[in-house]
Amino acid sequence: xxxxxxxxxxxxxxxxxxxxxxxxxxxxxxxxxxxxxxxxxxxxxxxxxxxxxxxxxxxxxxxxxxxxxxxxxxxxxxxxxxxxxxxxxxxxxxxxxxxxxxxxxxxxxxxxxxxxxxxxxxxxxxxxxxxxxxxxxxxxxxxxxxxxxxxxxxxxxxxxxxxxxxxxxxxxxxxxxxxxxxxxxxxxxxxxxxxxxxxxxxxxxxxxxxxxxxxxxxxxxxxxxxxxxxxxxxxxxxxxxxxxxxxxxxxxxxxxxxxxxxxxxxxxxx
Numbered sequence: 001x002x003x004x005x006x007x008x009x010x011x012x013x014x015x016x017x018x019x020x021x022x023x024x025x026x027x028x029x030x031x032x033x034x035x036x037x038x039x040x041x042x043x044x045x046x047x048x049x050x051x052x053x054x055x056x057x058x059x060x061x062x063x064x065x066x067x068x069x070x071x072x073x074x075x076x077x078x079x080x081x082x083x084x085x086x087x088x089x090x091x092x093x094x095x096x097x098x099x100x101x102x103x104x105x106x107x108x109x110x111x112x113x114x115x116x117x118x119x120x121x122x123x124x125x126x127x128x129x130x131x132x133x134x135x136x137x138x139x140x141x142x143x144x145x146x147x148x149x150x151x152x153x154x155x156x157x158x159x160x161x162x163x164x165x166x167x168x169x170x171x172x173x174x175x176x177x178x179x180x181x182x183x184x185x186x187x188x189x190x191x192x193x194x195x196x197x198x199x200x201x202x203x204x205x206x207x208x209x210x211x212x213x214x215x216x217x218x219x220x221x222x223x224x225x226x227x228x229x230x231x232x233x234x235x236x237x238x239x240x241x242x243x244x245x246x247x248x249x250x251x252x253x254x255x256x257x258x259x260x261x262x263x264x265x266x267x268x269x270x
Contacts, residue, residue: 001089002144004050008097011048016041018065020074022270023103023223024263025095025214027079027110028232028252033260034064034075041065045078051097052080052090063098068267074098081210082135083187092138092217096147099221105162105270106218108227109263111252112206113190113235115199116180119206121234121251124262125178126166127158127227130212131202134185138217148220157215162226162270169265175258180205182229184212196235207235226266230259 018040026033045051045061053061061078076098082091095106112125119125143150170177183199185191187209191199199207206229215225232251252259 001093002146005093005096005100007049008051008093009100011051012043012063012101015043015047016065018072018074019102020065020072020098021103022071022073022105022107022267023076023095023098024073024107024267025076025079025109027210027230028248030109030256030259030263031060031077033263034077036260037064037066037068037073037075039064039066052086052093068264071267071270073267074101074103079210079214081187082213083209088136088138088213089141092214095214095217096221099218099223103223105224106214106226107263107266108211108214108225109259110208110211110227110229111232111248112182112208112229113233114205114231114238115183115196115207115235116178116205117238119178119231119234121232122255123178123231124170124175124255124259125180125182125206125229125231126163127182127211127229128163128179129181130157130215131181131183131204132212132216133202134183135213138213139220148222152220154216154219157219158226159224162224162266165269166226166228166266169262169269173258173261173265175262178205178231182212182227183207185209191236193236196238199235206231228262230255
């Protein structure tokens with residue numbers, strides 16, 4: 001895997017020597033955020049040797065290098081999910097790659113289902129912690145010593161410093177901010193009502209199919225991590241409405257302007 005990462009770095013360096021300070025992974029509703037920054041270079045995933053390519057409709061599948069105001073960033077426009085059939089080590093390859101390109105901070109965004117009954121569609125939830133019992137750890141297998149230690153500490157996956165940056169950013173943008181624990185499952189099916197009750201018992205507030213594995217891989221490398229979920233729907237059993245991806249997209253699109261303002265404020269204040 002480390003050799004594959006080095007090959008990916010080499011492929012990108014043939015196109016750009018841009019060194020990002022921060023990395024951003026775009027979830028549903030933020031897909032076109034990258035078009036609004038000062039772009040230096042775009043590298044399609046298909047141009048990168050050995051790189052996993054997302055099969056999800058609406059994911060553009062490329063890295064965008066540029067500046068959010070003065071902050072040099074690399075943006076992942078379209079992530080890879082475990083449910084697409086990739087090994088978990090492949091799912092987190094892009095996260096590790098952005099760290100190897102120079103990023104020291106990572107902001108994760110996603111669309112999530114609300115488990116906390118006080119949440120409503122359109123809310124933003126700052127991730128304070130996560131539960132990954134439902135998915136394999138991306139660190140299973142031989143440890144990549146060049147990236148991090150065999151048994152990395154996960155007592156503060158989501159940086160308390162960056163959590164405060166998000167709180168201040170939301171207040172400045174006059175955006176209501178929820179806080180909570182994100183639970184990752186495999187997907188692609190939505191969870192059952194019984195599984196959502198289990199999540200609530202565990203202490204989960206939102207559920208999704210990405211993000212936590214990326215956060216773990218980033219912390220293994222020593223990156224400072226933060227995350228925001230857009231609550232696009234209430235999870236199974238929380239409401240009587242049947243779940244479908246169209247509802248997720250519609251809610252994400254409805255609040256995308258606020259999401260973009262918040263993301264920008266956080267990135268420039270990192």
